[in-house]
Amino acid sequence: MSDNEVRLPGRQAEALRNDTAILDAARQVFIREPAAPMSAVAAVAGVGISALYKRYASKEELLRTLCGEGLERFSAIARAAAEIGDPWEALAQFVTGIVESDVHSLTVKLAGTFTPTPELHEHASASTALAEKLFDRASKAGVLRDGLVPNDLAMIFEQLASIRLGDSERTLQLRRRYLRIQLDALRAGPDRADLPAPAATDDELGQRWQPRRT
Amino acid sequence: MSDNEVRLPGRQAEALRNDTAILDAARQVFIREPAAPMSAVAAVAGVGISALYKRYASKEELLRTLCGEGLERFSAIARAAAEIGDPWEALAQFVTGIVESDVHSLTVKLAGTFTPTPELHEHASASTALAEKLFDRASKAGVLRDGLVPNDLAMIFEQLASIRLGDSERTLQLRRRYLRIQLDALRAGPDRADLPAPAATDDELGQRWQPRRT
DNA sequence: GGTCTAACGGAATGATCTATTCCGTTAGAC
DNA sequence: GTCTAACGGAATAGATCATTCCGTTAGACC
Numbered sequence: 001m002s003d004n005e006v007r008l009p010g011r012q013a014e015a016l017r018n019d020t021a022i023l024d025a026a027r028q029v030f031i032r033e034p035a036a037p038m039s040a041v042a043a044v045a046g047v048g049i050s051a052l053y054k055r056y057a058s059k060e061e062l063l064r065t066l067c068g069e070g071l072e073r074f075s076a077i078a079r080a081a082a083e084i085g086d087p088w089e090a091l092a093q094f095v096t097g098i099v100e101s102d103v104h105s106l107t108v109k110l111a112g113t114f115t116p117t118p119e120l121h122e123h124a125s126a127s128t129a130l131a132e133k134l135f136d137r138a139s140k141a142g143v144l145r146d147g148l149v150p151n152d153l154a155m156i157f158e159q160l161a162s163i164r165l166g167d168s169e170r171t172l173q174l175r176r177r178y179l180r181i182q183l184d185a186l187r188a189g190p191d192r193a194d195l196p197a198p199a200a201t202d203d204e205l206g207q208r209w210q211p212r213r214t
Numbered sequence: 215m216s217d218n219e220v221r222l223p224g225r226q227a228e229a230l231r232n233d234t235a236i237l238d239a240a241r242q243v244f245i246r247e248p249a250a251p252m253s254a255v256a257a258v259a260g261v262g263i264s265a266l267y268k269r270y271a272s273k274e275e276l277l278r279t280l281c282g283e284g285l286e287r288f289s290a291i292a293r294a295a296a297e298i299g300d301p302w303e304a305l306a307q308f309v310t311g312i313v314e315s316d317v318h319s320l321t322v323k324l325a326g327t328f329t330p331t332p333e334l335h336e337h338a339s340a341s342t343a344l345a346e347k348l349f350d351r352a353s354k355a356g357v358l359r360d361g362l363v364p365n366d367l368a369m370i371f372e373q374l375a376s377i378r379l380g381d382s383e384r385t386l387q388l389r390r391r392y393l394r395i396q397l398d399a400l401r402a403g404p405d406r407a408d409l410p411a412p413a414a415t416d417d418e419l420g421q422r423w424q425p426r427r428t
Numbered sequence: 429g430g431t432c433t434a435a436c437g438g439a440a441t442g443a444t445c446t447a448t449t450c451c452g453t454t455a456g457a458c
Numbered sequence: 459g460t461c462t463a464a465c466g467g468a469a470t471a472g473a474t475c476a477t478t479c480c481g482t483t484a485g486a487c488c
Contacts, residue, residue: 431487432488435484457461
């Protein structure tokens with residue numbers, strides 16, 4: 001670890017360390033199980049429950065924070081991919097980046113477990129726009145199979161995020177395997193059958209942000 | 215509905231009708247939400263809770279029954295596909311059949327919510343063997359991309375089963391769309407990159423049958 | 429050294445949710 | 459006109475959690 005913040009000694013240093021420990025633990029716990037109890041987060045972070053509530057007024061607030069952080073990460077990955085010259089490589093890097101950082105679990109799968117703020121909605125729209133730009137570039141370059149639309153990417157993320165077997169390292173390996181398969185099928189090529197049904201609409205995908213009970 | 219069992223009149227006829235109503239409702243409810251309460255099943259079936267417990271000693275027993283029924287369906291689909299002459303068509307029909315009947319949600323996704331019986335295990339093994347036969351036939355015919363193994367099919371089912379948007383009809387449409395994409399990527403063809411990691415082993419897949427809490 | 433207090437740990441509280449049981453009804457069987 | 463299998467659904471008995479409360483404690487400051 002780097003020590004770029006060791007200005008603060010003693011007690012306050014511990015508090016800072018706990019800040020990140022709690023966020024890391026929460027990310028890890030809620031990615032594995034979106035309905036996990038707060039006590040599980042505290043246990044993984046190695047702190048007491050009160051340390052959580054000192055920082056976040058409620059579970060919802062913690063989840064919102066995690067989700068926002070996920071959207072941030074999503075945007076960063078999209079922006080980095082946009083720097084790549086080759087349109088296909090840019091898209092592939094983007095998709096790979098999202099899958100490798102498991103950002104989908106942090107955003108869409110957490111949405112619906114809390115009531116979203118307008119800011120989160122805007123942030124989500126902006127992120128989607130970045131992804132669409134990458135998609136359109138590849139599409140105009142003719143490297144994508146016919147009939148695909150940007151929202152297909154979201155569904156592919158969803159499918160890959162459903163893979164979870166063994167520890168997180170093994171899960172990552174398996175996701176890479178099936179990502180390769182999916183990417184191969186997205187490229188333009190001979191023998192591509194027509195896609196049988198329209199992709200999900202924005203409205204359909206937006207339903208995920210409606211608060212759910214489960 | 216056909217009336218092949220109307221020998222029994224009155225009260226017993228109602229009981230028979232309830233038998234299937236309950237099983238249908240349970241299938242529908244637990245596919246949508248594996249952790250659904252028994253009362254939800256009763257509500258959908260249009261009966262009282264006691265009608266459930268008259269037939270199944272516990273929730274576990276109902277889940278086991280559903281799972282067994284799903285394995286039965288799985289085998290039937292595999293056997294029907296085995297009749298098809300063309301190896302690729304046989305495999306494609308099999309995969310399509312599993313996805314269309316949402317049988318994966320009935321077997322693997324329910325496994326782990328109850329303690330499995332030895333019979334279920336054997337039944338599962340037998341089903342897997344049928345699927346492997348279809349896979350091997352296609353593999354030997356050279357129509358599959360290199361590096362695929364039978365267990366890849368299970369992961370593809372898993373990914374497609376994770377798609378759920380709107381009502382069941384819309385969900386089916388979307389699954390057909392992404393099934394087409396996945397199938398295209400399974401065929402042998404030019405430009406197929408090597409798959410980056412080994413597929414799931416039987417042991418890894420078997421872990422799903424270990425009882426979980428969630 | 430002696431206080432003071434921010435930051436904690438974690439038990440206690442108050443809701444909520446559910447599997448299962450219990451008991452009074454009722455509609456056909458006879 | 460009885461009798462009873464099959465019900466409906468309220469009541470019971472436990473879980474499971476989010477959140478609060480209160481007693482500790484380890485640095486900060488004198």
